[in-house]
Amino acid sequence: VSERKRRKTRGAGGRGQARDLTRAKVVSVALSLIDADGADAISMRGLADAVGVTPMSLYNHFSNKRDLLSSIAASVVGNAQFDGGQKGWRAQLEHCFGVLRDLCLRHPGLPRLLEFEGVAPASIFAPMEVTLGALRKAGLDDIGSLRTYFLLMGFTLAQAAYQTRPIPALELSEDVRTRRIAGRGYTTTERIELPSNWDFDAAFSFGITLILNGVEATVAQSRKRKTVRREKE
Amino acid sequence: VSERKRRKTRGAGGRGQARDLTRAKVVSVALSLIDADGADAISMRGLADAVGVTPMSLYNHFSNKRDLLSSIAASVVGNAQFDGGQKGWRAQLEHCFGVLRDLCLRHPGLPRLLEFEGVAPASIFAPMEVTLGALRKAGLDDIGSLRTYFLLMGFTLAQAAYQTRPIPALELSEDVRTRRIAGRGYTTTERIELPSNWDFDAAFSFGITLILNGVEATVAQSRKRKTVRREKE
DNA sequence: ACCTGAACACCGTTCAAGT
């Protein structure tokens, strides 16, 4: 059935074809598998089968599974342009995290890859660079900027992860309302009214706008506090 | 070595002892394993060994692994008090997500359990109930409240997950700075100055405050927009 | 240098057999 089996039956004659295995080829097939079934679904054996090779061949090109996953993450994140050249700090951040979100929507396994496998590539510092520059322009200090970067990053990844792999038990569907919410004292949640299909794009830009509003308010507050302190002296 | 082995050597005589297996007992042992090694580390076979029983005995009490993980999540989340009885909506939210965060810090496997395994218990709607009530008081509409709930939830879980299982590749350590940041054009990131040890508590309350500031600003904006619209008519 | 099969130590789960 599989490409691997076909090659096996062809015998040792297929030497030249079997040897054209490269890191790039493996990464490309692996990415398509992750896009289809999520980061958890990928296995060295299944990937080898999809590539048309024995599982152990992969270990000639990658030292282990983590190394392979790192290469996938690097190829995805490395090709993105997080700096859109906008002038205002708000527009810069909206673009930067919009790009990150698009990446996650195109590659549903990415958030999981970045957060949990410890395979974040060096290029993950590209959105960090844009963010820290923009937030400095907004008036935050170093620590505040870094804290806000983690907030924006966490929000964007969580939101995209939820959109691509929704958690049925948390959906406010009729079924969940009657079976998991009704009669448990969740009166506000019970009564809440929602459109029949959730607008993820709108929810995302609402969240980003809210956070950027929060940045402005926080900067204004700390400026005020500093002025008061100066006046007291 | 293991309790299980001990019982085996005792033979069929230990019938009464081997039969006192309950869901509660299994959940309690499983929780201690998760707390120690994370949600990924738990396996039916390893858990059975820790409980002192054959792997298949567990299937007499849980229909499968997902069922077991659900029970763990339910026991952790179900015993928390997210409603602290505060009067102000800000204080309510600070308490609610503070409690959630404490839960995650005490049980490092929890964020993973809630987000990715699809085992969120019905009691996960308790913090949702508190949040929606508080945000309505703050002046947000239904959709805005729900969007902000997801923002607060995502931020809190991501922050706690990062604190309990930090990603070394993202730490701004000297090693990361020289090996992954220097010479790649990340000039702002390169120059940023940080205290030697990151204060997670301060970063968390900074984030919550920023979000709540954002809520106030967003409410004020939408009120203003409505007033303008009314004046035009 | 690269690819291979066999093997090791794992996994969740089914099934038929015990008491």
Added chain:
DNA sequence: ACCTGAACACCGTTCAAGT
């Protein structure tokens, strides 16, 4: 009703053997 061992179809990875 509850517990058991054997078995099935998986995992990532090591190792010695091929070319």
